[in-house]
Amino acid sequence: MQELTEIINVLNASEVRLIRKHYKLEAGNEHKKRLELFDLIREGIAKSNKEASAHLYHSKPGSKFSHLKSRLKADILNILLLQSGESKYSAPYRQAAFNCQKLYMAGEMLLNRGANIAGEKSLKEAAKISAEYHLTLEQIIIQDLLRTHFGFKQGLQAFKKFEDSIHDQIKLLEDIMRAKEYLINIGLPNQFYKNKEQEYQQFAENSIREIKAKYDETESPHIGYHYYYISIFYAEIKQEFKKGLDYALKFLELIEKEAAIFSEFRVATANIQIAGLLIKLEQYKRAVDYAQKGLDSYSKGSSGKLVAFEVLFFAQLYRKLYPDAENILAKAFKNKSLLKSNFQKEKWLYFKANLEFLKGEYESSIKILRHNTSLMKDKSGWYMGWQLLEILNLIELKDHDILFYRLDSFKKLLQRQKDKTNKRVKLTFRVLDVLYKQSFHYRNTFEKVESDITLLQKAEKEYSWNPLGFEIVRFDQWFYHKVSQGKGEV
Numbered sequence: 001m002q003e004l005t006e007i008i009n010v011l012n013a014s015e016v017r018l019i020r021k022h023y024k025l026e027a028g029n030e031h032k033k034r035l036e037l038f039d040l041i042r043e044g045i046a047k048s049n050k051e052a053s054a055h056l057y058h059s060k061p062g063s064k065f066s067h068l069k070s071r072l073k074a075d076i077l078n079i080l081l082l083q084s085g086e087s088k089y090s091a092p093y094r095q096a097a098f099n100c101q102k103l104y105m106a107g108e109m110l111l112n113r114g115a116n117i118a119g120e121k122s123l124k125e126a127a128k129i130s131a132e133y134h135l136t137l138e139q140i141i142i143q144d145l146l147r148t149h150f151g152f153k154q155g156l157q158a159f160k161k162f163e164d165s166i167h168d169q170i171k172l173l174e175d176i177m178r179a180k181e182y183l184i185n186i187g188l189p190n191q192f193y194k195n196k197e198q199e200y201q202q203f204a205e206n207s208i209r210e211i212k213a214k215y216d217e218t219e220s221p222h223i224g225y226h227y228y229y230i231s232i233f234y235a236e237i238k239q240e241f242k243k244g245l246d247y248a249l250k251f252l253e254l255i256e257k258e259a260a261i262f263s264e265f266r267v268a269t270a271n272i273q274i275a276g277l278l279i280k281l282e283q284y285k286r287a288v289d290y291a292q293k294g295l296d297s298y299s300k301g302s303s304g305k306l307v308a309f310e311v312l313f314f315a316q317l318y319r320k321l322y323p324d325a326e327n328i329l330a331k332a333f334k335n336k337s338l339l340k341s342n343f344q345k346e347k348w349l350y351f352k353a354n355l356e357f358l359k360g361e362y363e364s365s366i367k368i369l370r371h372n373t374s375l376m377k378d379k380s381g382w383y384m385g386w387q388l389l390e391i392l393n394l395i396e397l398k399d400h401d402i403l404f405y406r407l408d409s410f411k412k413l414l415q416r417q418k419d420k421t422n423k424r425v426k427l428t429f430r431v432l433d434v435l436y437k438q439s440f441h442y443r444n445t446f447e448k449v450e451s452d453i454t455l456l457q458k459a460e461k462e463y464s465w466n467p468l469g470f471e472i473v474r475f476d477q478w479f480y481h482k483v484s485q486g487k488g489e490v
Helices: 002-009 013-025 029-042 049-057 063-082 092-112 116-132 136-151 156-187 197-218 221-237 241-257 264-280 284-297 304-318 322-332 336-340 342-358 362-370 373-377 382-396 400-415 420-437 442-458 475-484
Strands: none
Touching: 002 029, 002 063, 013 029, 013 063, 029 049, 029 063, 049 063, 092 116, 092 136, 116 136, 136 156, 156 197, 156 221, 197 221, 221 241, 221 264, 241 264, 264 284, 264 304, 284 304, 304 322, 304 336, 304 342, 322 342, 336 342, 342 362, 342 373, 342 382, 362 382, 373 382, 382 400, 382 420, 382 475, 400 420, 420 442, 420 475, 442 475
């Protein structure tokens, strides 16, 4: 039942209408039962085999019900595959692959029945699509079918030509799959190279060199896609954001130029990627432009829109255009992806709490935090940000009694963290601890922790600051501002 429910739930409105129309044209009680089961599942009336069988047969599920499910599933899949498919996929290259597969299957069927002229024409139409969209696997299948049916008939030279083409495409497919494999390995370092930084770095750099050489040799857009994707990812890990931006701009250009890899979703995602890198380079105005392009390129209802809102929010926040940031918050809270996810709701409330803090609305900020406790269960870092922001609010509100307990809680949280990426946060706590012991005398504190503050300010390597991460209110800047106010005890 779970499998059938999953299939029915992903059907769009036109596909639902087509399936209903199919059953209305079919006579017999069996087809009526299939339609009835379809409607029971789609409308959420029957959520289990037991419930569905009770509605249909007034009995427990048996072989009759099992066969009914199997036939309904087969009908749905057949209708999906046989319907006119010009808008089946939003990505043109996926639509092209589907059309190509239909053509070569039809061509093979016609050839096997002796319709050689029509069969060959169908295969050649498929070959044209596969060449235009660099569909390597489809090209191998089509060339093999042409070799089988026409290779010997057209002579040894033609047969050899088909054979050479197949071997070339197989080699290219191997190169594409290897590039994809490298992307997975480099993109998931914790899975393949946990606690092996030097080995990971060597593997990544060797892989990138190899993929670039293959891209230069073949000019395959698929290899190019993986090459730029890996290069951007690795540049970000190395904190080489300028280099990452150069790769990202070329990546966007490649996606927009090559039909084989083009989709509006990929264009949108590439724009958001560029915007994120621009934020890390403190080029906030340009970041807004690219983030807006990404937001506009995502289709209505796309989950990518929420990611675009997030990057756009950060860009406007760091430009100190707080009304614009508030406007983005309001739009994000209406987004369906946010409404469906409790974690996203809590994260965006945390963004709002940071915005309130930067506006000087400390009571409002801490109130949002105290009604936003789900992030306390988060293990990806947002909880550390939550605690740090609460501490800064308490300092601003001069609520030193509660602050003592929050600092102790923060210390215990950090003691449980073994990941060295938290060095920046641990250094931040050390400054806060000295500040508390110095009775919030910022100048005295600065004299004792100047080297720590310098490390936080330089933000290099393990002390780097991620402007898209949980430390939205940058601690070293907040602290410097306090020192520059020239006040003693605050």
